[in-house]
Amino acid sequence: MRFAVQTWGTDLDAVKAYARDAEAMGYDALWYGDGLWPWTHEGWTVLAALATLTTRIRLGPAVTYILDTAYRHPSLLAQLATSLDWLSGGRLDLRLGLGARAPDAATAWRSHGIDYPDAAERLERLREGCRLSWPCGAGSLWSFRDGSTIFGRHSLPQLPCSGRIRPYG
Numbered sequence: 001m002r003f004a005v006q007t008w009g010t011d012l013d014a015v016k017a018y019a020r021d022a023e024a025m026g027y028d029a030l031w032y033g034d035g036l037w038p039w040t041h042e043g044w045t046v047l048a049a050l051a052t053l054t055t056r057i058r059l060g061p062a063v064t065y066i067l068d069t070a071y072r073h074p075s076l077l078a079q080l081a082t083s084l085d086w087l088s089g090g091r092l093d094l095r096l097g098l099g100a101r102a103p104d105a106a107t108a109w110r111s112h113g114i115d116y117p118d119a120a121e122r123l124e125r126l127r128e129g130c131r132l133s134w135p136c137g138a139g140s141l142w143s144f145r146d147g148s149t150i151f152g153r154h155s156l157p158q159l160p161c162s163g164r165i166r167p168y169g
Helices: 012-024 043-053 074-087 103-111 119-133
Strands: 004-007 029-032 058-061 141-146 149-155
Touching: 004 012, 012 029, 012 043, 029 043, 043 058, 043 074, 074 119
Parallel strands: 004 029, 029 058
Antiparallel strands: 141 149
C-alpha cells in the first residue's frame, strides 16, 4: 500500500515546507494541483521546484488534463512529463483525468478561452492524448489529430529517465 498527500496553494514557502515534511514523514507521493484556478500556481512549474527540494518522495500533478489543444497539448504534456521525470530522478507519477462534472469547472476553463466539452468528448481526447504522448520512443515522429485538424509531426527528444512514465494507480 502507498500513501500520498495532495496540496494546492499560492504560498510557495508553505508548499515547499509541506513537501519537505511529507517526505520526512515517509509519505510515498506528493501531488500538486494543476489547473487555471485562482488558488494555485501553475502545477508543473511548482512540481519542478519541489523535485529539487526532495530526494525520495514521488511527485506528480493532482490531475492533469488533455482538454483542448490550447491547454496541455499532448506533445507539450509529453515534454513536460519527461523533463520533470529527469529533473526528479525518475520520481514522476503521471495522473491524468477527464475534469470535473461541476458546471463551475466548465465555466472556469471557458473563461480562459479553453474548450471544455462534455464528458464523452473529454474521454475521447484523453484516450487520443494518451495514445500519442509517448508513441514509440525518443526521436520517433508522430502527429496528433484534434477533430479535423492534424498537427505536424513531432519528436520527443528523449525518453523519460526510467524509459517510461509511471501512471499512478
